[in-house]
Amino acid sequence: MAAVLPLAWFARPAEVVAPALLGQVLVRQFAEGQPVLRSLIVETEAYTPEDPACHGYRRKTARNAAMFGPPGTVYVYQIYGRYHCLNLATDREGAASAVLIRALALPGGAGDRDAAGPGKLCQVLQIDRSLNGSIACVGQPLWVEAGSHDPGATIVQTTRIGLSQGRDLPWRWYLAGHPAVSRPAPVAGQTQKAR
DNA sequence: TCAATGATTAGC
DNA sequence: CTAATCATTGAT
Numbered sequence: 001m002a003a004v005l006p007l008a009w010f011a012r013p014a015e016v017v018a019p020a021l022l023g024q025v026l027v028r029q030f031a032e033g034q035p036v037l038r039s040l041i042v043e044t045e046a047y048t049p050e051d052p053a054c055h056g057y058r059r060k061t062a063r064n065a066a067m068f069g070p071p072g073t074v075y076v077y078q079i080y081g082r083y084h085c086l087n088l089a090t091d092r093e094g095a096a097s098a099v100l101i102r103a104l105a106l107p108g109g110a111g112d113r114d115a116a117g118p119g120k121l122c123q124v125l126q127i128d129r130s131l132n133g134s135i136a137c138v139g140q141p142l143w144v145e146a147g148s149h150d151p152g153a154t155i156v157q158t159t160r161i162g163l164s165q166g167r168d169l170p171w172r173w174y175l176a177g178h179p180a181v182s183r184p185a186p187v188a189g190q191t192q193k194a195r
Numbered sequence: 196t197c198a199a200t201g202a203t204t205a206g207c
Numbered sequence: 208c209t210a211a212t213c214a215t216t217g218a219t
Contacts, residue, residue, distance in 0.1 A: 045202070053202070063215060081213030083203050100202055119203050162202055182203095 002145040004138055010071035010090045014046035017090045018099045019155055019173040025145040026104060028125045032139070037125065039115065040147060043103035043174035043181050045160045047087075049096045053166030056096020066133045067098040074142055076122070076132040083119030084128050088136055088144070102161075102172070105180045112179040158185040 002025065010017055021041050028037045047054040047067075055064040055077070066075035066089060073089035075098050091097035104115035106124065115121035122128070127142075136143045154176035159167060161183055174181045 047202075055202080058216090061216075077202085078214065079201060080203055080211080081201095082211075085202060087202085102202085117203070160202070164201080 005136075005144045005146060007070065007072035007135065007137060010088060010136070011092060012071075012090060014048050014090045014097045014099050015171055017088075018044040018046040018171065019157070021088075021099060021101070021144070022155055022173055022175055023147040023150060023153060025147045026101065026125075027143050027145055028127075029141060030126065037107065038145070039104035039106050039121075039125075041101060041103075041144075042105050042178045043101075043172070045100040045102055045173075046171040047096075047098050047100065048091075051166050051169065051171075053160065053163045053169075054096050054098075060096070064096065067096050068094055069133065070135075072136040074131050074134045074136055074140075076127060076129050078129060079119070084122040085118040086122055086125075086127050086131075086142075103174065103178075103180045103182045105178065116180045117182040156185060 021044050024041050026039050026041050051057060056067050060068050063077060066073050067087060069089050070093040071090055075087040075089055076084055078084050086101045087098040089098045100118060102118045104121045106115050115124050131141050134140045156174050156176045157170050158172050159170055160172045
């Protein structure tokens, strides 16, 4: 059986945990006793206390309280009035630190890009704010298991998406060439336009 | 109380 | 590139 990542695994800075989550397995259980849905994490972003783009940059509020929680706390917020985004709190309790899960590879059958984006993956996995504040461990709606290590996997590090502040921090990571990545960075030496 | 603003997405 | 759409936030 796959090893469940212990909560202590998340007790590191977000910019360390974010790339380490690539290739791990996000497990969703819709109800106790129900079968689980396992998906590969293929894209993440890091947010830290000193980061102006972080929701907890200014202060702790009712909305962002979960990202100040103990490592492994689930932080879900709604954006643009129609989508949800899934994060896992990292570092230590009291620190506004979290990793945004941006894309998943769903198990067989599902379309390659059905979970290619933070809003889309929450729709597919039925993640909303009812999960906010839960803990990522077995018996809860969501947890993470160790994925099988792929020695050939290349990780790409680049800038984050959709921000108005902190644009320059290279805190987005994804598995190179994976079809579920939401927005692959431009490849050097390749023209944007087909010809 | 009120206006501004998104850690997005789908559709021109 | 732009509209859709609404809870949260910071300023009156």
